[in-house]
Amino acid sequence: MAIVTGASSGIGAGIAKAFGAEGASVIVNYAASKDGADAVVASITANGGTAVAVQADMASSADVIRLFETVVADHGRLDILVNNAGVAQFEMADGLTEDAFHRQFNVNVLGYFLAIREAVRHFGDGGGSIVNISSILSTHPSPGTSIYAATKGAVDTMTYALARELGPRGIRVNAIMPGYTNTRATEGNFAGELGDRLLAETPLGRFGEPEDIAPTAVFLASDDAHWISGESIRATGGARGV
Structure with missing residues (x-):
């Protein structure tokens, strides 16, 4: 059983579909887009997989507790958590508000922690x-991305710290750092001169798609990766950041 947060579109949807194709039962979490989550579930089930959409705001402790308790009560077990739910607001520092700061840290960092806390409580023996889905921006932030990049830097640090803490309990914790990837959240970000520059920095010659990130998540969650923990793996098409 795998929970994928923020799975109604983009990278989360791609990962949920990939897990479904590999035979995992998938919980497609969404915050607001029920139609998007239902479409992901329909895609998985149409291909012979098993999936259910479950609403929860991952920045709400009550919602996160309800999500995990519902999953375990209905399905009896939990094996995999993919933390993907996130928000981004790109703006220069002098235009950023406190609300924008707190919203990004609440979803991108606190939300990951709340989900991990509940997963640890519900994983079996x-x-x-x-x-955890991080970002290339955690190590190579661009102007206007300071707060978002800071949240992803926190994710990378939390990943390593928790891998050390939870390893003795048989729990592996890893992160993926996607590069410049086409999603609804990045729509319009890769246009014009900036897009040309980012594309030139990507040796494989194109922007990523959610389907490019998903296989890495499947691998990290699989038994083939049983000796990998505490790693942040770049999935960037060779891009190193600008």
Whole structure:
């Protein structure tokens, strides 16, 4: 059983579909887009997989507790958590508001922690796998991305710290750092001169798609990655950041 947060579109949707194709039962979490989550569920089930959409605001402790308790009550077990739900607001520092700061940290950092806390409580004796979606911006931020990049830097640090803490319990924790990837959240960000520059920085010659990130998540959650923990793996098409 795998929970993928923020899975109604973009990278989360791609990962949920990939897990479904590999035979995992998938919880497609969404905050607001029920139609998007239902479409992901329909895609998984149409291909012979098993999936259910469950609403929860990942920045709300009550919602997160309800999500995990519902999943375990209905399905009996939890094996994998993919933390993907996130928000981004790109703006220069002198235009950023406190609300924008807190919203990004509440969803991107606190939300990951709340989900991990509940996953740890509900993993069985055999342990489990946690995959956190970070970003290339955590190590190579661009102007206007300071707060978002800071949240992803926190994710990278939390990933390593929790891998050390939870390893003795058989729980592996890793992160993926996607590069410049086409999603609804990045729509319009890759246009014009900036897009040309980002594309030139990507040796494989194109922007990523959610389907490019998903196989790395599947691998990290699989038994083939049983000796990998505490790593932040770049999935960037060779881009190093600008």
